[in-house]
Amino acid sequence: MNRIKLILNILLLIVMLLLMDPRSFYGLEFHEWAGLIIGLFFILHKALNWSWIKIVTVCFFKSSPNRARLNYVLDVLLLAGMVLMILSGIAIARTINFSWMNLGGSGMFWRVMHTSSSFITLALFGIHLGLHWKWVQLRFKFKKVAS
Amino acid sequence: MSKKIINGIISLAIVIAALYGLSRLRFIERSIWIFKTNDMQNTRRGGFERGGREGRDFRTRPQDFGGRERQNFENLPDSVRQRLLAERGARVENDSLRESRALNDTAERGDFRGRGEGRDFRRGQSVRLVNVGWFFIVFAGFTVITIYLDMLLKLIKRKKNQKEC
Ligand code: HEM
Numbered sequence: 001m002n003r004i005k006l007i008l009n010i011l012l013l014i015v016m017l018l019l020m021d022p023r024s025f026y027g028l029e030f031h032e033w034a035g036l037i038i039g040l041f042f043i044l045h046k047a048l049n050w051s052w053i054k055i056v057t058v059c060f061f062k063s064s065p066n067r068a069r070l071n072y073v074l075d076v077l078l079l080a081g082m083v084l085m086i087l088s089g090i091a092i093a094r095t096i097n098f099s100w101m102n103l104g105g106s107g108m109f110w111r112v113m114h115t116s117s118s119f120i121t122l123a124l125f126g127i128h129l130g131l132h133w134k135w136v137q138l139r140f141k142f143k144k145v146a147s
Numbered sequence: 148m149s150k151k152i153i154n155g156i157i158s159l160a161i162v163i164a165a166l167y168g169l170s171r172l173r174f175i176e177r178s179i180w181i182f183k184t185n186d187m188q189n190t191r192r193g194g195f196e197r198g199g200r201e202g203r204d205f206r207t208r209p210q211d212f213g214g215r216e217r218q219n220f221e222n223l224p225d226s227v228r229q230r231l232l233a234e235r236g237a238r239v240e241n242d243s244l245r246e247s248r249a250l251n252d253t254a255e256r257g258d259f260r261g262r263g264e265g266r267d268f269r270r271g272q273s274v275r276l277v278n279v280g281w282f283f284i285v286f287a288g289f290t291v292i293t294i295y296l297d298m299l300l301k302l303i304k305r306k307k308n309q310k311e312c
Pocket residue numbers: 005009010012013016042045046049052053071072075076078079082125128129132135136
């Protein structure tokens with residue numbers, strides 16, 4: 001399970017980085033499809049950590065350690081960032097036709113929202129990973145022992 | 148001990164590179180863009196004009212987002228485009244994204260012919276990972292700083308606990 005999580009996390013990171021520059025990798029069409037698909041994978045990432053989410057949600061106002069609270073707040077922000085990125089991406093999409101969704105708002109607003117939310121979320125990702133560094137170290141140590 | 152020193156040096160290098168990456172990608176400016184967008188005036192000054200493609204897009208992309216504006220954009224006369232580019236020129240020199248677009252004139256002409264006909268931004272060069280590398284370094288910078296802050300906070304906490312005992 002941990003190995004699957006690790007591979008998923010690495011994949012998420014790579015795709016996220018490719019998405020940060022729409023010009024970097026096979027143009028906007030890739031960007032838009034990958035942006036939509038990555039959303040599903042983030043849901044999977046959440047599902048795999050579901051037990052943690054359940055426990056902390058229940059205990060949040062009672063007796064969670066501060067660190068768990070910090071992680072929780074960060075996770076909620078990450079999720080919000082993700083939703084904003086994809087929603088604004090849909091609003092400014094050019095190669096996939098989403099006009100039927102009638103999201104409203106000005107194109108300018110969504111465009112700025114798309115840029116800012118993706119930049120802020122990338123920074124939050126960095127912090128998120130930093131807070132889970134122990135887990136990452138453990139995974140790589142595990143790999144060494146196994147080999 | 149030597150491992151710790153090596154780790155420290157690598158971390159420092161990552162943080163320094165990340166700081167450079169922040170300015171190269173105009174990371175902070177673009178992150179807080181949304182908070183500066185109270186009206187069109189602000190937006191134009193705050194970033195679009197410097198941001199390249201976007202600035203031009205929005206002048207030709209009015210309030211609603213139907214699809215019509217793309218047609219307009221496509222028909223934008225070269226003279227107008229040139230003026231807009233010149234307006235931005237000076238500030239944009241160090242901007243890697245803009246540089247990459249300017250290198251390839253196709254991008255400046257706008258590759259998109261409207262919805263449903265998705266095409267690359269920049270024909271001829273479909274994989275270009277320079278900026279992705281910089282984004283990675285900035286990302287790694289945030290990770291490294293968090294790791295060290297975390298260690299520092301833990302250390303402070305431990306010291307505090309020791310004193311209390
Ligand atoms: C929308 C984006 C994301 C959300 C909402 C999210 C949310 C979560 C949640 C809820 C957890 C479980 C517990 C905790 O926070 O302590 C977690 C764990 C983790 N996440 Fe994320 N995450 C996101 C993106 C990422 C990315 C891009 C990476 C990789 C760079 C990543 C790496 C990790 C790691 C290494 C763990 C620890 C796994 C474990 O302890 O089993 N996450 N994340």
